[in-house]
Amino acid sequence: MGITIKKSGRMPRFNAEGIAREIQRFAPGAITRRTEQGLDINGRPFAPYSRRYRNFLKRGGEDQKIDLRLTGGLMNSVKARDALLGADRVEVTIAPDTGTSPVWVPKSGSRKRAAKAAARGRDPSTSYRMQRTSKQSPPHNMVGYWLHNGTPTMRARPWMGLDPKQTAYLREMIARVMWR
């Protein structure tokens, strides 16, 4: 007994472009949004900032939540940097760029202004300011690497990737466009 297979119409084709597109549409936003929520790639809260860094943020009037963001340059640079499309595989590189951000430091005199504001019954936190220096940060990809893996003086805060829930969501998105 044999089996006869009859082919009619057009066979679906592996949609490498569509898959790459969905990854590019989803991954950068997923990474920046989850990081902003203070969660790492395992869905756990980031290690807290050191007291010294919290103080630095406070003196600059910055939000002290742990979102790995100061100028926004690193997070803004996260996007698709490369895509390799094959007959049966897709590889998309999502990463920060090699650009740098200006270095900002707390503006001198902030404490005095804050004390004056407090004396006048105003919110002192709005008196703190940062000022731009002529220096530039290390490249964003390096900063991202250090944040992700940690350094001898800084705890690791793994942020570059998708958490399990995001991965599952991306799989569903890919499944909808995988064949065309």
Add this chain to the structure above:
Amino acid sequence: MSGADAAGPIADSAIEDLRAVRESLQRDLLRILLQLDTNTGEDSLVRRQGQTAVAVYRQVEQRLAALGDEVANVAGARAVEAVAAVVGTPPATLPLDVRQELDQIVNGQIGDVVAVFRAANEDIRQAVARGITTGGSLADIVSEVALKLDTSVKRAQFAVDAAVMAAGRRAVVSIALDIEDGGERMAFVYVGPRDGKNRPFCRQWVGKAVVDPRKLDNGQDLPVEDFCGGYNCRHSWAPTPIPLAIDEGYRIYDVQGGAPVDVTDTFRPATFEAQNVVDVG
């Protein structure tokens, strides 16, 4: 008294600019190379960046030499000594006329960053776009813009920073808005800090999602999808599939008739109960 002191405060700042650029590029290059050592054979993208960095460094060396020649041509041979400060040789004291000429040259290059950016918006955009599409280093773009605009590398760096931030946001927003058959529709969550320094636009939108950021107005005559709340804005757009955004508790807004309207409920899937309501009244 060092030669830099003698050249006056503005010449000082020009020399400082050159020195800072040189040092930061040397540092960047070393860091990239250091990473290559730690990631040997692991990441072709990183290797390519390393190769680009070496090429860019050579270009910047040439650019610094050209800047030195330029100053020398206009300000006379003694100015070469001031430029030599950049490469480590202390210059001799400069006479007053040379100092004034140097001041004039540098003064001519000092302009408001925003004005520089606006005047050469298209040039910068093209340079940035070219850099992004060819995978060139951003330091390369800075040099190119500085050369093209005849402005200091520092000013060009500021302008390119703003342009690169804008280009980064634009790239993420554009592809998220481009839906293929079967693709998921995205909302754009406005993410970033909430503190006393937020602009009114940022204060209004941070933590909320919109269906199309291009419809918003930041009151600064700048495209919201590129600049968010304005120049140097710390916020960004995070494209998020609408069901996921709702699941995570974000409210979704659209601009209708010039005013923001909460449209979250229009995207909620109809529940079984809602689909089977029978009016028995």
